[in-house]
Amino acid sequence: MSGNLKIGLIATAAALGIAFFCFSLGYDKARAEGELALEQLKLAQAQVVIDAQNEVKSEYEKQIQNLNAALDSARSDSADRLRQLNAFRHTDTDLATCRRQRDELSRLAVRGEELLKRADAYLGALVQ
Secondary structure (H helix, E strand, O other): OHHHHHHHHHHHHHHHHHHHHHHHHHHHHHHHHHHHHHHHHHHHHHHHHHHHHHHHHHHHHHHHHHHHHHHHHHHHHHHHHHHHHHHHHOOOOOHHHHHHHHHHHHHHHHHHHHHHHHHHHHHHHHHO
């Protein structure tokens, strides 16, 4: 029986070795799959962060463009006002000239009203 006992011990040791090898192989495979799943989760989270950053960046760029357009508009308005002020500043009219021009414009306005009244009366006569 001693021969059978040795064979039994060897068979048991071999079975335990095979079982340990299978356990180790399965454990390593499960660990690798778990690490792969964790890395995939990290990658997905990183992609979400990248997408959010790109969205914020595009909104920021749009806001910068809008602000630049508003600044250009304000500069253009300011330049127009400055040109108008310079034109006003460099006019060579005095008070007498302004009064004369005002009087001429008022005479033209009165004459225009008279012509409109005459035209209205003429059209009224034609309609009847």
